[in-house]
Amino acid sequence: MNRIKKKAAALVAQRPYHAVAVSALLLALTSSSGFLVTERAAGDSAEMSPASVEFAPTGPAFPEGAAGAAPEGSGPADPDLSPSTEPQPAESEPAAPQPTEPQPTEEAPAEEAPAEPEPAPAPPAAMTVDYQYQVxxxxxxxxxxxxxxxxxxxxxxxxxxxxxxxxxxTVFGTNSAHETTRVLNEMAGTDFYQTRSIPGPRATPAQMDQLQADVVHAVTNGYAVVANIAGTLTDVDGGWHSYDGGHYVTIVGYADEGRRVQIADPANAGVSSYWMTTIDMANWIATRGYSA
Incomplete structure (x- = not known):
């Protein structure tokens, strides 16, 4: 406001005829700032000296009772609507998440393992099929x-x-064990039989074991074995059997867990059957084969 005073005094000193205009300007400016321009000069002269301009506080800019005005010295009409001078508490920061202990989960019940099939009963130590002999x-x-x-x-x-x-x-005989396997399956209505070959001049230990297992398996299931043999052998009782040109016999039983086999020989009219060790039988089949 001091700047305004100084500027107004300067204008009056330089241009006395501008006093009226300056007065109007100051009145307009001071009406909003709470000050009033007064004249100290005597008489009706319009001239104003710089010293004659004063500013006096005039009170509130708004008339008493005007909209938005409040009586001087009165407080806010509604304490709830007045701005609070008390410091507002700062918003509390969210608490840091507390680590949670892993909750125990219920374990799914373990699947029961499928029951193992019970082992097949061991075959009897000795067995013979029910057969009909014919020369x-x-x-x-x-x-x-x-x-x-x-x-x-x-x-x-x-x-x-x-x-x-x-x-x-034919008059030359039957070709091989492959033929007996085929006819046994066809005429018995089964697919049980298969052909085993012992191609060498002597049976190997593995081939002897295979013959023993095949005889036990066949006989315990009610099947007899047909073997194509060649050569000369002696049975366990000392009987001599010679078929150098080749021959077919039927294994109808076993003993001693398959270590001995019972032979039904269609060429031996006097003795319908005899026993041989499985090892000798495997060597008798050597170079040929059997159906089991």
Whole structure:
């Protein structure tokens, strides 16, 4: 406000005729600042000296009772609406998350392991199939006769001629164990039989063990074994058996857990069966094979 005073005094001194205008300006300026310009000069002269301009406080700019005005010295009309001078508490910071202990989870019940199948009962130490013996009809029917003996253990009772026709037997005999395997499965209505070969001149220990296992498996399931053999051997009782040109016999039983085998020989009319060690039997089959 001092700057305004000084400027107004300067204008009056330089331009006396501008006093009226300056007065109006100062009145307009001071009406909002709370000051009033007064004249000290005597008389009605419009001239104003710089010293004659004063500013006096005039009180509130708004008339008493005007909208938005409050009586002098009165407090706020509504304490709830007045700005608070008390410091407001700062908003509390969110508490840091507390570590939570892992909650124990219920373990899923362990799946029960499938029950292991009970082991098959051990085969008996000795066993013989129920079979019907028959001597071969002629010298080259050993194949059909041995195959027929094996079929009777399965309840079939064909003629030797019928079996010979299936085998393709001629005066030269029956070709191989592959033929007996095929006819045994066909005429017994099964797929149980398969052909085992012992191609060397002597059976290996593995082939001897395989023969023992095959005989036990077949006989305990009610099947007889047909073997194509060649050569000369002596049975456990000292009997001599020689078939250098080849022959077919039927294994119808075993003893001593398969270490000995029972032979039904269609060419031996005097003795329907005899026993041989499984080792000797495997060597008798060497260079040929069997159906089991």
């Amino acid at each position: 071969q009809n002629n010298y080259y029917y050993c194949g059909p006769a041995a195959t027929r003996i094996a079929l009777t253990a399965r309840g079939a009772n064909p003629s030797q001629d019928a079996v010979a026709s299936k085998l393709g037997t």
